[in-house]
Amino acid sequence: MNIAIVVQRYGADINGGAELHARYIAERLARYADVRVLTTCARDYVTWRNEFPPGVDRVNDIAVERFPVSRERNAAEFGLRSDHVFSRRHSLQDELDWLTSEGPTSPALLARLSRGRDEFDFVLLFCARYFHAYHGARIVPERAVLVPTAERDPALGMAIFGPIFRGVRAIMYNSPEEQLLIRTAASNDHVPGVVVGIGSEIPAAVDPARARAKFGLAGPYVVYVGRIDENKGCAELFDFYTRYAADRRDGPTLVLIGKPVLEIPNRPFIKHIGFVDDSDKFDVVAGAAALVMPSYYESLSMVALEAWALGRPVIANAHCDVLLGQCLRSNGGLYYANAQEFAAVLDRVLTDDALVERLGRNGREFYEQHYSWTVIERKYLDMFAFLSSNGPTRGMERMPGWFARKLRSLRPAAQVLDELPSGPVVDADDRGPGRFAPQRQGAIA
Amino acid sequence: MDHNQGRRGHFHRGRRGPDRRGPERRQGPPPDQGNRPERTDRVDVEQIMRDIRTRIAQRSGIELSNQQIQELAARRLEAILDPRGLKPELLDQLRRSAGERPVSVDAATPGSAQTYPFDEASLYDSPNALLRFIRKLLQPLLRMMFNPTPIAHALALQSRLNAEIAAREAERDRRQAEWNALHYEILQRLALEVSRGSIESQNLMLRVESLAAKVDFNERRVRSMEGVQARVRPQETVQLAQAVPSVPPEATAPSPQAVVAQPAEAPRRRRRRRRGRRAPGVAVATEPTAGAPLPAGAVVEQDDAEIDEGFEDEAASELIDASEPGSLSEPIAEAAPVISSELITPPTPVTPAAAVSPTEPFASSEPTSSSSDPLPAAEPITVAQTAAPHEESVSPAEPDRQDGQVNE
Numbered sequence: 001m002n003i004a005i006v007v008q009r010y011g012a013d014i015n016g017g018a019e020l021h022a023r024y025i026a027e028r029l030a031r032y033a034d035v036r037v038l039t040t041c042a043r044d045y046v047t048w049r050n051e052f053p054p055g056v057d058r059v060n061d062i063a064v065e066r067f068p069v070s071r072e073r074n075a076a077e078f079g080l081r082s083d084h085v086f087s088r089r090h091s092l093q094d095e096l097d098w099l100t101s102e103g104p105t106s107p108a109l110l111a112r113l114s115r116g117r118d119e120f121d122f123v124l125l126f127c128a129r130y131f132h133a134y135h136g137a138r139i140v141p142e143r144a145v146l147v148p149t150a151e152r153d154p155a156l157g158m159a160i161f162g163p164i165f166r167g168v169r170a171i172m173y174n175s176p177e178e179q180l181l182i183r184t185a186a187s188n189d190h191v192p193g194v195v196v197g198i199g200s201e202i203p204a205a206v207d208p209a210r211a212r213a214k215f216g217l218a219g220p221y222v223v224y225v226g227r228i229d230e231n232k233g234c235a236e237l238f239d240f241y242t243r244y245a246a247d248r249r250d251g252p253t254l255v256l257i258g259k260p261v262l263e264i265p266n267r268p269f270i271k272h273i274g275f276v277d278d279s280d281k282f283d284v285v286a287g288a289a290a291l292v293m294p295s296y297y298e299s300l301s302m303v304a305l306e307a308w309a310l311g312r313p314v315i316a317n318a319h320c321d322v323l324l325g326q327c328l329r330s331n332g333g334l335y336y337a338n339a340q341e342f343a344a345v346l347d348r349v350l351t352d353d354a355l356v357e358r359l360g361r362n363g364r365e366f367y368e369q370h371y372s373w374t375v376i377e378r379k380y381l382d383m384f385a386f387l388s389s390n391g392p393t394r395g396m397e398r399m400p401g402w403f404a405r406k407l408r409s410l411r412p413a414a415q416v417l418d419e420l421p422s423g424p425v426v427d428a429d430d431r432g433p434g435r436f437a438p439q440r441q442g443a444i445a
Numbered sequence: 446m447d448h449n450q451g452r453r454g455h456f457h458r459g460r461r462g463p464d465r466r467g468p469e470r471r472q473g474p475p476p477d478q479g480n481r482p483e484r485t486d487r488v489d490v491e492q493i494m495r496d497i498r499t500r501i502a503q504r505s506g507i508e509l510s511n512q513q514i515q516e517l518a519a520r521r522l523e524a525i526l527d528p529r530g531l532k533p534e535l536l537d538q539l540r541r542s543a544g545e546r547p548v549s550v551d552a553a554t555p556g557s558a559q560t561y562p563f564d565e566a567s568l569y570d571s572p573n574a575l576l577r578f579i580r581k582l583l584q585p586l587l588r589m590m591f592n593p594t595p596i597a598h599a600l601a602l603q604s605r606l607n608a609e610i611a612a613r614e615a616e617r618d619r620r621q622a623e624w625n626a627l628h629y630e631i632l633q634r635l636a637l638e639v640s641r642g643s644i645e646s647q648n649l650m651l652r653v654e655s656l657a658a659k660v661d662f663n664e665r666r667v668r669s670m671e672g673v674q675a676r677v678r679p680q681e682t683v684q685l686a687q688a689v690p691s692v693p694p695e696a697t698a699p700s701p702q703a704v705v706a707q708p709a710e711a712p713r714r715r716r717r718r719r720r721g722r723r724a725p726g727v728a729v730a731t732e733p734t735a736g737a738p739l740p741a742g743a744v745v746e747q748d749d750a751e752i753d754e755g756f757e758d759e760a761a762s763e764l765i766d767a768s769e770p771g772s773l774s775e776p777i778a779e780a781a782p783v784i785s786s787e788l789i790t791p792p793t794p795v796t797p798a799a800a801v802s803p804t805e806p807f808a809s810s811e812p813t814s815s816s817s818d819p820l821p822a823a824e825p826i827t828v829a830q831t832a833a834p835h836e837e838s839v840s841p842a843e844p845d846r847q848d849g850q851v852n853e
Contacts, residue, residue: 331488334497344497358488 001033001384002119006136007126008104010039010066011052012059017302018149021198022126025147026062028199028377033384036120037064038112040104040132047072048104067109077101086154086414093405095160105131114139122384124172128164129155137164141396144168145383150178151297152321157416162186167396169387172196172380174300176425177321184420190393194383197300199373202309203279208287211280215273220350221253222315223288225281225303226295228260228272233294233317238265240294240342245269247343252289252350257281286310289356290333290349298322305371308332308363313356315345325424332363563601568593 007022014020026035037059041050048069057064081098084090109132113123117140125133128148137144146168150156165171165186171193173179179195182188211217228234237254242265245251256264256272264272276284285291291307293316301323304314314333316323318341327333334349336342349356369375399405569580587593 327490331490334490334493340501341494341497344501345494348493348497355488355493359490362488 001121003033003035004120004123005037018127040106041066041068067106069104073103087412091408095158141167145170147172149299151299154414154417157413163397175322196379199371199376200306206282206286211283220289221255222290223255224292225257237294240339244343290315309367311360311364313359330366563604565597
């Protein structure tokens with residue numbers, strides 16, 4: 001079986017969520033099939049500047065073909081176009097222009113895909129909202145398996161993505177919330193889909209004492225792992241934590257791991273240890289009282305899954321449907337919606353060791369049951385087997401004509417999104433392998 | 446995921462958060478344990494979060510989300526402002542009170558808009574007479590070029606419409622001003638009523654808490670009394686069976702021997718029962734019969750001191766009366782509040798147990814720290830124990846006994 005994985009960036013040192021997801025999947029599927037990655041030469045996800053040399057490369061024994069990006073992203077133009085399609089009445093052409101301005105525009109990558117359409121049995125397209133996934137799905141719809149990594153943002157309300165969600169062969173969702181959102185937005189119940197998510201490379205043994213000694217962590221602490229960014233809810237986290245620590249002299253330390261994009265408050269109870277390697281990260285997380293996930297928007301939080309895999313509870317932002325759903329389904333984490341709840345939850349976690357242990361145990365069980373590699377590999381392989389034995393139900397819808405594309409008849413994408421259901425899927429039926437039959441309207445797979 | 450980068454802030458994004466979620470907020474199907482992952486140790490994070498939120502709400506008042514507040518506000522206003530459910534008198538009253546306020550609205554009067562009387566002649570009109578003459582002279586020529594009549598008609602019609610619209614607009618503004626004042630009045634009253642209701646509910650809540658505490662306390666006391674009663678009753682029954690037939694009617698009056706035979710707690714008990722139901726003079730008069738050789742002033746002082754003990758004492762003493770067999774049915778209990786068995790005892794040999802046992806319920810009824818624990822009831826009583834020395838039998842009533850000693 002030949003599988004192509006198409007993703008916007010790829011590399012051993014690229015740790016973006018979707019990119020890491022793609023790399024893990026490529027390396028895991030390489031045990032069962034010939035996997036080839038098609039990607040761009042970009043390293044920076046903001047500019048898409050070509051930094052890798054074009055051509056064939058190998059990353060962890062996986063063949064990687066890199067193609068140049070034809071134009072870098074113009075942030076100002078992209079912002080204007082985003083504002084236009086998200087909040088104003090617009091045309092299909094406006095959305096296509098928005099997609100082009102978002103990038104990464106790589107005609108060479110699309111040409112390669114078009115040339116080699118018979119070379120691959122399946123083409124895994126990562127990140128539905130990007131240029132390569134949209135046009136890739138239109139080029140090889142009969143082989144396209146989409147990994148949308150979609151979150152609740154206005155782009156999901158754009159009309160151009162509906163045909164993609166309806167026209168690909170299958171969709172590998174990250175969470176039941178994402179699945180329900182896409183199914184409601186695109187009415188694509190006929191498309192086989194399964195909630196898969198992603199596993200992680202959890203070390204067999206961790207040494208929290210070593211991390212404590214290495215980073216000078218004394219006393220209890222909670223940890224945040226990820227980009228320290230306002231978009232990730234870190235500003236709110238700092239605010240809540242500062243208010244929490246102001247009332248407590250011997251409060252826990254907030255340990256931050258990751259690259260700062262946002263200014264970190266200079267407080268004695270906030271400790272930033274920078275970007276660390278995986279072993280340090282796991283050791284720090286294993287020694288924490290809990291992992292804090294302040295993000296409002298997540299398609300799937302890998303660090304939350306890693307914390308659960310290590311038996312640590314998660315304190316999640318209740319405004320994030322996916323995180324909230326995972327906490328509720330796993331019974332492995334608590335959540336907060338405001339500063340008071342944040343303080344109360346933190347107090348509870350820091351004082352009730354038995355509860356922490358039980359939450360951690362539940363989280364570990366949840367991880368092993370849904371996100372261990374054997375489960376994920378099996379879901380992918382079963383999906384490929386299902387698709388091989390069943391033909392496509394529908395083809396890709398044709399692009400409307402020139403005049404239709406120019407017609408300003410589309411509602412603002414944010415308005416469309418507002419009408420989609422929100423909230424966690426509390427009782428998701430985790431369908432077992434091989435159950436990819438098209439779902440009825442509104443059903444949760 | 447990284448593709449978040451380069452986008453606008455979250456505040457630009459779609460509807461988020463519980464306060465912005467609509468009623469369509471999705472709920473999962475009913476719990477199906479078969480489909481859910483197995484849960485160890487039965488941790489329910491929803492329950493934990495409910496508890497946490499309840500505690501937060503108790504600590505800082507009820508915390509409602511914006512959506513809940515809006516729903517509540519909408520519901521209440523709907524109920525009050527619904528014209529079908531509103532009394533006409535109230536509406537009139539509100540209108541009047543609203544009308545009394547100075548309404549500063551720049552309502553355009555109908556005549557303020559410029560309205561021209563327009564006809565066919567207006568086209569050629571001019572304040573300049575020469576110009577007017579020339580226009581009139583050239584009017585046929587102009588009419589050859591085009592027909593001005595429809596224009597004149599249209600403009601005349603427009604002029605009339607302008608006047609009507611201006612009048613309508615003025616009327617609408619006036620009504621709007623009136624309604625604004627009315628809404629202001631209603632909202633002001635609503636705010637007042639809500640504040641009043643909130644304070645009242647807070648007071649009621651405090652009262653409920655206070656009463657609940659008292660009820661709880663009294664229940665505990667009743668339980669302790671019942672325990673003691675269960676221990677005392679067989680002995681009393683035996684004594685009554687032996688003594689009642691041989692008692693002459695005059696024996697019901699308190700004799701000096703009977704008073705002497707009573708333990709030291711009896712006078713105190715009598716005083717407590719009568720507290721608050723008699724005049725101070727009566728209290729002084731009855732005290733000497735209790736056998737306590739105290740000056741009247743001392744007795745009154747003690748009563749005053751006991752009154753300060755409040756509700757619990759009063760209620761407790763009444764409970765004692767109700768729980769004692771025979772004390773309610775016999776008027777003598779009110780005249781001389783000693784238990785019948787005590788009164789009967791003088792003709793018969795007084796045993797230590799007979800002297801002690803009636804005092805035990807009283808002793809445990811004291812609002813002391815030990816009263817919450819039904820100590821006597823917890824101890825299995827045997828015949829040997831009933832014949833035990835006096836001091837040992839009254840040990841649960843030790844605080845009361847101390848009081849008695851102080852009083853004496």
